[in-house]
Amino acid sequence: MQIYSYWARTTLDIGDEQQGPFLLTAYTGSDESLAAAQAAGRQVLQHRAARLQAAQPLRAGDYPTGSAPLREQVEQRIVGSGGELLAAVTRNHYGSRVLNTAQVMLLDVDDADLRRPIPTTEPFSLAGFFRKLFGPASPPPPPLVPQEQIQLRMAAWLQLHPEWNFRLYRTRLGFRLLVTHQLIAPASPEAQEIFAALRVDTTYVRLCQAQDCYRARLTPKPWRIGSPRPPHPFPYDTPEQQATQQAWEAQYTTLSQPFSVCHWVGEYGSGQVLAEARQVAELHDAACVGSSELA
Structure with missing residues (x-):
């Protein structure tokens, strides 16, 4: 990370x-x-x-490339029981606070990707899961809404990997999943397999691999809540720029209050939760899960 x-x-x-x-x-x-x-x-x-x-x-x-460290201000560091850096909260270039985790897996799945037809060559057995569910003689199932799609994909994965455990959240344009049973590095073969199986957003996958961490936005995108973007890029060159940024953050925080980033959907799988995953999940849920309008 x-x-x-x-x-x-x-x-x-x-x-x-x-x-x-x-x-x-x-x-x-x-x-x-x-x-x-x-x-x-x-x-x-x-x-x-x-x-x-x-x-x-x-x-x-x-010159910086996609694998260069992200130029973001660190607002909080979360340390594990062994003193290792477990996660960090940063502020990204457009002003939202972001949770970064080294090995507690966070997945970003878009509605649009879930609606794509299921290819016969898909790298895990979702097509077989549908055949088993509806039977070879049954007519094709009706189109599924995105939440049904992601739940069926999790069910198919859990048939093959019953030790897994997912926390599922609804976002404005898709879903977020937090994996709690095991620590998994973003570049590992296991991560690549789950990225494909759940149709994780390809841009998100590239960022995870380049930055060697998972990321989850904790606060709204400014333009969705009527806020301008930050007035100055980080790092700030003068005390005046720093003061202007602090004033922007105060206004942005006020405008963010009526909105949520995620709605809780449910937990699926073995129920196993590592201490590190629990620590990250508690921070995540306190910061961005609610029942108000998604932004």
Whole structure:
């Protein structure tokens, strides 16, 4: 899980009289201190400047990619019983608070993906589950609403993996699942199998794999509740920007109060809940589960 406590924006002017101003910018993070993040930024910029001045192209690793740590402010760290970092709450680029977990699996499934036809080559036996459920002589079942789809997919998975346990939530455009019986790394073969079986959103899968963590939004998207986006990108360059951001957060929090991010649906499976999963589930539910309008 790539989470930094300190971020710095560092710049370097490498222009000359002929070329004019040429400003390089780097965002770098550190868990040690702001000064360490700034030092890392200066080192990155000096390396880039040397390559540019030598007329060498910048390599792929010279600029952030999808696997670069997300530049988000850490608001809370959740530590396990052994002192390890279990999860962290950050604020993303559009201002929502996000739960990041290293191995407590969170899954994001969209209604649109659930409505797609079931291919005969699907990598687990949902088609066989339907045949068993309705019988070979029965007519094709009627189209299922998304909640029936996700429940049948969980049922088919649990037939093959009865030790699994899911907590299921309804989101505005789909479902969120929290797996409680086992810690599972996002890059593991087991994770790839469940991603495919439950039709987890492909963009979400790529982010999990690139960041080596699972993510779940805890507060509404600003545009769904009549709030503007944050006024400044993180990290903030001046005390004035910091103060403006704090004022925005206070307004956004007030506007968020009448809304929920998730509605509770139910628990499915073995009933087994690890201590780490319970800790994450309690934080998640307190922050974003309610009965008001979803946003």
